[in-house]
Amino acid sequence: MPGESESGFGERAFDPNKRVEWLLGDGPDADVVLSSRVRLARNLAGFPFITRAKRTDMQQVLDLCRDRLAHIGLCEDPPAEPGARRLEAEAALGLGRSLGLDAGTPAWVDLHRSTELEAKLLAERHLISAQHASGQVCKRRTTDEPRGVAVAQPGERVSVMVNEEDHLRIQAVRSGLRLEEALQIANEADDRLEGGLDLAFSPRFGYLTACPTNVGTGVRLSVMLHLPGLRMTGEIDKVRRAAADMGLALRGSAGEGSEALGDLYQLSNQTTLGKSEQMLLRELSEEVLPPVVRYERHARSVLLEQRRIRLEDAVHRAVGTLCNARLVSLDESMNALSLVRLGIAAGLIGPRESESSVLQLLLLVQPAHLQHTLGAALGQEARKAARATLLRERLGSVLLG
Amino acid sequence: MLCHHCNERDATIHEVVIHDGQRAERHLCERCARQLGVVGGAKPGQETPEMHGPTRPLINACDSCGLTYAEFKDLELLGCPRCYAAFERQLSGLLERTHEGGTHHVGKVPRRALDSSRSGRSLDEVLGDQAEREARLSQLREQLDDAVRSEHYERAGRIRDEIRRISGMSGAARVDQPEAEGGRSDAG
Numbered sequence: 001m002p003g004e005s006e007s008g009f010g011e012r013a014f015d016p017n018k019r020v021e022w023l024l025g026d027g028p029d030a031d032v033v034l035s036s037r038v039r040l041a042r043n044l045a046g047f048p049f050i051t052r053a054k055r056t057d058m059q060q061v062l063d064l065c066r067d068r069l070a071h072i073g074l075c076e077d078p079p080a081e082p083g084a085r086r087l088e089a090e091a092a093l094g095l096g097r098s099l100g101l102d103a104g105t106p107a108w109v110d111l112h113r114s115t116e117l118e119a120k121l122l123a124e125r126h127l128i129s130a131q132h133a134s135g136q137v138c139k140r141r142t143t144d145e146p147r148g149v150a151v152a153q154p155g156e157r158v159s160v161m162v163n164e165e166d167h168l169r170i171q172a173v174r175s176g177l178r179l180e181e182a183l184q185i186a187n188e189a190d191d192r193l194e195g196g197l198d199l200a201f202s203p204r205f206g207y208l209t210a211c212p213t214n215v216g217t218g219v220r221l222s223v224m225l226h227l228p229g230l231r232m233t234g235e236i237d238k239v240r241r242a243a244a245d246m247g248l249a250l251r252g253s254a255g256e257g258s259e260a261l262g263d264l265y266q267l268s269n270q271t272t273l274g275k276s277e278q279m280l281l282r283e284l285s286e287e288v289l290p291p292v293v294r295y296e297r298h299a300r301s302v303l304l305e306q307r308r309i310r311l312e313d314a315v316h317r318a319v320g321t322l323c324n325a326r327l328v329s330l331d332e333s334m335n336a337l338s339l340v341r342l343g344i345a346a347g348l349i350g351p352r353e354s355e356s357s358v359l360q361l362l363l364l365v366q367p368a369h370l371q372h373t374l375g376a377a378l379g380q381e382a383r384k385a386a387r388a389t390l391l392r393e394r395l396g397s398v399l400l401g
Numbered sequence: 402m403l404c405h406h407c408n409e410r411d412a413t414i415h416e417v418v419i420h421d422g423q424r425a426e427r428h429l430c431e432r433c434a435r436q437l438g439v440v441g442g443a444k445p446g447q448e449t450p451e452m453h454g455p456t457r458p459l460i461n462a463c464d465s466c467g468l469t470y471a472e473f474k475d476l477e478l479l480g481c482p483r484c485y486a487a488f489e490r491q492l493s494g495l496l497e498r499t500h501e502g503g504t505h506h507v508g509k510v511p512r513r514a515l516d517s518s519r520s521g522r523s524l525d526e527v528l529g530d531q532a533e534r535e536a537r538l539s540q541l542r543e544q545l546d547d548a549v550r551s552e553h554y555e556r557a558g559r560i561r562d563e564i565r566r567i568s569g570m571s572g573a574a575r576v577d578q579p580e581a582e583g584g585r586s587d588a589g
Contacts, residue, residue: 045482052466052480138478165478187509194511200482205496206506208482212492213499215485217508247501273496274503274537 020125021155022224023359027176031345032293034224034264035175037126038182040190041209041218042168043200049210050165051138055145058163062146064197065162066108072192074160075108075150106152111135112144117377120368126173127151127159137165158189165210166218168193177293179221179285183277206273213270219277221284222268224253225292228342229299231263232314239265239292246288247271262334262362267292304346315343319399322391327384333365333391340399354398361394402494402547404430406437411494463487502544502560507537 022035043049047061069075111119111132119133128149135143147163161169170193172185200208206216214220230236243250253264267288269280303311318339321332328336341358343349363369365387371378374386404412410430429437462469468480470491479485485492497504541560548557 043482048466048481049479049484051472051476051478052468138476140476190509191512194513198513199511201511202482202485202506204505205485206508207511208485210478212479212496215496216500216503216506219508271500271503273500274505274507274540275500276508278508 019155019356019360020363021157021173021175022126023363024155024175025355025359027174027178029289029293030176032226032296033177033289034226035173036177036179036182037171037173037220037222037224038179038186039220039222040168040170040186041166041207041214041220042170042190042193043208043210044167045198045200047167049167050163051140051210053163058146061167062148062162065160065168065193066148066150068193068196069108069150069160069162071196072189073106074152074158074189074192075106106150108148108150110146110148112146112148117368117371121372122149122151124363124366124368125156127156127171128161129164129169132161132164137163158185160189160193166214168197177223177285177289179223179281183219183221183281187277214272216273217275217277217280219272219280220268221277221280222266223284223289225265225267225296226263226338226341227265227296228263228338229296229303231260232303232311233299235295235299236260236265239295242291243267243288246283248284248288261331262338264334264338300342300346311342311346312348315339315346315348318343319349319395323396323400324392325388327381328365328388328391329384330365330367330387333387334362337362337365340395350399354395357394357398361391364390364394402428402497402551403553404428404433405551406430406433411491413491413494497544501563502541504540 022037024030025034027033027035044061044064047053047057050058053061066075109118109122111122111128112135116133119128122128123130123133131137132147132149135141135145135147145163147161149162150160152158157173159171161171170186170189172182172189174182174185202208207218209215209218227236227239230239240250247270249266249268249270251266251268252260253262253266267284269275269284271280318336321328321336322340325332337358340349341355344352344355344358364373367383370383370386370390373390378386402412404410405428407430410432412428413431414429414434415426463480463484464487465483466480468484470488473479473484473488479488493504541563545557545560548554548560
């Protein structure tokens with residue numbers, strides 16, 4: 001929002017609670033639109049894309065981008081010698097000690113030097129893609145090849161992946177329906193990066209990207225929607241069809257090919273060539289999203305007025321599971337947390353303030369976060385038990401008083 | 402655009418024949434074009450059609466990074482920024498289908514590219530939304546004609562909807578004017 005510095009970055013204070021922006025649950029229409037995200041795909045002129053890049057090309061791209069990112073204050077200064085990087089990155093991120101990010105400066109992580117768990121933790125926080133975490137962006141690449149991510153504070157609102165499918169993937173996120181603000185932040189980061197990097201651009205095709213589906217603006221505007229009402233009234237497909245008609249994609253919360261765990265859906269543009277960022281922004285935030293928000297609120301009120309006992313039953317069963325079960329899978333926990341959030345919003349359970357604990361738990365129940373919190377690698381069964389314990393401890397007091 | 406002969410693959414060969422002052426166009430994929438003798442081994446004695454574009458040999462590999470079009474099809478990723486120029490003709494149909502008929506970039510331009518054009522115009526002037534709508538509309542209209550002429554009615558319908566939507570944007574609803582935050586939350 002205006003007033004919180006120009007656009008959120010450059011500010012070096014870390015959020016002490018280590019909450020992530022996209023799970024804050026505030027901002028306009030946050031009951032339905034949990035967060036708004038803008039991604040820009042950019043490549044350096046004169047370098048091959050990831051498919052044809054040699055290891056040395058990747059290292060050069062990484063060094064160029066990292067220097068520029070440090071120059072504009074989007075990550076800490078690179079160390080004098082490469083060998084010191086991992087230590088610095090770890091120190092900056094505090095990955096070995098606390099959850100994710102706790103240092104006072106923007107951070108940089110060399111992913112090819114990170115452990116699998118560290119990389120997954122960043123993916124769960126939506127700072128990097130699952131492919132970037134594993135290094136398998138395309139079948140020719142391996143996990144030890146140079147790639148990284150810069151993360152700026154507060155709230156991890158801006159992150160820049162280097163050597164993902166494109167040389168640069170700039171990402172900005174805001175809670176609630178604030179796509180315009182997220183676009184502004186991403187654009188500012190892009191402008192500053194471009195001030196010292198020569199980007200691949202053609203007047204006809206726009207920003208040139210490894211995959212032709214991103215060429216042009218290279219922009220993806222997306223929102224994360226919480227749609228338990230439409231799922232329960234069986235009307236999700238309506239949204240899906242409407243989205244497809246508008247050239248938009250509705251996916252599960254973790255991106256391409258993923259399921260809609262916790263009733264979380266991602267809605268984003270598919271077209272990047274022939275439409276400006278502003279036009280896409282207008283289509284999404286003025287044409288597409290207002291009716292979706294309306295449908296979801298309508299579905300929730302229908303449930304509350306006409307099927308109240310069923311809704312109450314579902315919500316209280318979810319509370320029962322979260323506060324009593326001894327083994328809870330990821331899917332079960334996310335779906336139950338979704339119902340609990342719905343129940344709180346509808347005034348059926350808990351104090352309103354408990355919503356933030358519920359949202360924070362959506363992150364803490366993820367496998368890498370769970371193992372990180374406990375400081376140990378756990379098998380599936382042990383994870384289920386640890387998850388159940390965490391949920392009982394964190395939710396029991398909040399919901400049951 | 403689909404091949405007029407098989408209606409399955411992308412038309413990459415575009416043939417224009419002028420016979421007795423009559424102009425005729427054929428749009429074919431590479432395989433059908435070869436089958437029909439439009440490219441490759443035209444039989445001797447056969448009339449050689451006057452060809453535009455296809456007289457240049459199809460580029461098989463990007464001269465900058467060496468990626469072949471077949472490799473691109475396999476990986477679904479290009480090899481370098483220059484691939485766009487190298488495979489421009491092959492990519493055109495694919496891009497049009499992927500981007501709802503979009504064929505040319507509209508939107509942000511790197512400051513460097515803008516400076517180098519030395520037009521002296523500001524970013525807003527170059528990317529004014531009015532100009533954008535007009536350009537997009539005239540492009541869509543051409544595509545609509547094309548779709549109707551080739552009897553792709555489903556596609557024509559989609560283009561028509563898009564035209565309607567864009568034309569419906571009034572001057573008052575300029576895309577660069579942010580809506581007040583409060584207005585949005587009242588939507589429900």
